[in-house]
Amino acid sequence: MNDYTRDELVEDVLDAYMTAASDPDWNTLVTWIERYPQFERELTEFAVAWSRVEALPEPPELSPAQTERFVQRGMVAVQRLLTQASPLISSLLDAGKAQGLSSKQLAERTGLSIVLVGQLNQRLIRYASIPGELIERLARTVHQESAAVRRYLQGGPILAGGALYKANQAPTVAPPQDFVAAVRADPMLSDEQRRRLLALAEPGGDGARQV
Amino acid sequence: MTAVRPLTHRGANGELYYRRPEVERQIETVVSLPVPAVLERTRISNKDDPEYLKDECLVYLIREHRRAGESTLVSDLCEQLLRRCYGIVYSCVGKLRAEFAEEAHAEVVEQLFRKILNTDSDRGDYYEVSFGDGLKRLALTAFGKYSHKQNATDQNVDWDQFPGHDPGLDDAEAPVASALRAADRSAALEALRTLGEPYRTAFYLRYYRGWPTEAADPGKPSLSRYFNKTPKTIFNWFTHAEKKLVIWREGQQ
Numbered sequence: 001m002n003d004y005t006r007d008e009l010v011e012d013v014l015d016a017y018m019t020a021a022s023d024p025d026w027n028t029l030v031t032w033i034e035r036y037p038q039f040e041r042e043l044t045e046f047a048v049a050w051s052r053v054e055a056l057p058e059p060p061e062l063s064p065a066q067t068e069r070f071v072q073r074g075m076v077a078v079q080r081l082l083t084q085a086s087p088l089i090s091s092l093l094d095a096g097k098a099q100g101l102s103s104k105q106l107a108e109r110t111g112l113s114i115v116l117v118g119q120l121n122q123r124l125i126r127y128a129s130i131p132g133e134l135i136e137r138l139a140r141t142v143h144q145e146s147a148a149v150r151r152y153l154q155g156g157p158i159l160a161g162g163a164l165y166k167a168n169q170a171p172t173v174a175p176p177q178d179f180v181a182a183v184r185a186d187p188m189l190s191d192e193q194r195r196r197l198l199a200l201a202e203p204g205g206d207g208a209r210q211v
Numbered sequence: 212m213t214a215v216r217p218l219t220h221r222g223a224n225g226e227l228y229y230r231r232p233e234v235e236r237q238i239e240t241v242v243s244l245p246v247p248a249v250l251e252r253t254r255i256s257n258k259d260d261p262e263y264l265k266d267e268c269l270v271y272l273i274r275e276h277r278r279a280g281e282s283t284l285v286s287d288l289c290e291q292l293l294r295r296c297y298g299i300v301y302s303c304v305g306k307l308r309a310e311f312a313e314e315a316h317a318e319v320v321e322q323l324f325r326k327i328l329n330t331d332s333d334r335g336d337y338y339e340v341s342f343g344d345g346l347k348r349l350a351l352t353a354f355g356k357y358s359h360k361q362n363a364t365d366q367n368v369d370w371d372q373f374p375g376h377d378p379g380l381d382d383a384e385a386p387v388a389s390a391l392r393a394a395d396r397s398a399a400l401e402a403l404r405t406l407g408e409p410y411r412t413a414f415y416l417r418y419y420r421g422w423p424t425e426a427a428d429p430g431k432p433s434l435s436r437y438f439n440k441t442p443k444t445i446f447n448w449f450t451h452a453e454k455k456l457v458i459w460r461e462g463q464q
Contacts, residue, residue, distance in 0.1 A: 008334065009223070011334075012223040012337075014352070015223070015344065015348055016222055018347060018348040018351075019344045023420075025420050025421055026416075026422045030432070033431070040432075046348075046351065046355065047432075048355070048416065049351050049354050049355025049358065051412065051415055051419070052355070052358055052415075053302075053351060055400065055403055055411055055419070056306040056400065056404075058302065058397075059301065059306050060305075062301065070297045070301065070316065071293050074297075074316070074317075075286075077320045077321050077324065078320065078324050081324050145329075145331075147331035147332060151331070
């Protein structure tokens with residue numbers, strides 16, 4: 001369920017449309033909207049943009065010097081990407097703090113409760129059940145690449161820090177629970193928050209793949 | 212590097228992406244070449260040269276060497292790919308005003324290479340399937356976004372209040388439109404330039420791409436729905452567009 005976000009699915013559909021359609025004519029657009037009605041707006045906007053480009057004359061040819069500037073400006077962006085590595089995240093809460101966000105603020109900005117943020121931070125929620133859109137939202141909020149957040153969430157569950165244990169044996173962590181179960185059981189969520197989070201987890205609500 | 216890494220991304224229909232056979236064969240050949248030989252082949256620009264490396268093959272090499280951490284080689288390969296990109300990108304974003312064209316170009320490059328260089332994700336797979344289509348899709352998306360911004364800053368005349376709705380122009384072919392379609396394409400596009408936005412787009416969609424002014428099925432796209440105007444307003448636009456195009460045509464004679 002968390003394989004692709006809605007934005008990623010839109011891109012896949014537009015890529016397929018671009019390849020399949022020889023031009024942005026209305027009949028082809030209608031066929032694709034019938035196939036993917038949930039992406040009607042994006043398909044229509046894309047077809048209109050394509051038509052707009054067609055309706056304009058060719059731009060003036062670039063001189064060799066202008067072409068070279070075009071390439072070198074692009075290389076600046078490429079070099080920036082090449083030097084970026086996906087940093088490892090050691091804690092979602094720490095990643096939030098690095099952005100000046102308290103746990104409460106992190107929860108507010110991601111539509112979660114403090115309880116859920118804590119559970120995600122301790123990796124007490126089964127990764128495969130976490131909606132992709134939520135992962136993207138967490139990544140945007142803590143200003144990290146979504147790949148880094150995904151890597152973090154896929155790790156094993158961790159004990160809460162600062163807890164004192166009196167038992168003779170080392171404490172064990174309960175197996176991670178399902179995201180939907182965690183949302184339903186969370187007493188700190190408002191009804192509206194719960195409804196929105198459960199909607200993310202529904203097939204299609206997260207842009208789950210349509211066959 | 213020996214075995215060719217398979218693609219793992221599934222497309223919109225849920226099916227696994229796959230490379231064209233000729234791309235697979237070329238990759239199998241190139242992966243066993245020493246680096247200087249690979250670089251030499253990337254610099255061949257003549258597509259008719261049998262040694263020319265296909266764009267999809269170049270993308271594969273970038274991704275594989277990125278995984279291997281060979282950053283200098285990856286940088287060189289990226290530059291070669293960038294040189295191949297500008298034609299497709301410029302043909303789209305070059306039609307924007309300069310300040311928007313630069314931003315749009317930067318966005319296309321960022322999005323393309325972010326996907327290709329991200330080894331934690333298979334989002335770059337599509338560029339090993341059909342690089343040209345994938346790149347054009349990014350360029351058109353960027354054009355769409357920045358053309359909206361550009362139109363918001365343009366002081367276009369508002370045609371909504373022009374009188375002259377002629378029911379006879381309902382879905383009938385506008386005489387000037389058929390003349391334009393029969394004319395030389397570059398001349399037709401010059402004529403359309405005399406119309407500002409959104410009227411040019413509306414005219415093009417109607418007479419070149421077959422959009423109805425109002426669709427019988429409200430679930431289907433139509434000019435009225437897209438521009439959020441009544442059919443009568445759209446008809447008024449075309450009435451006025453006709454007049455402007457007739458003036459333009461008379462000016463050319």
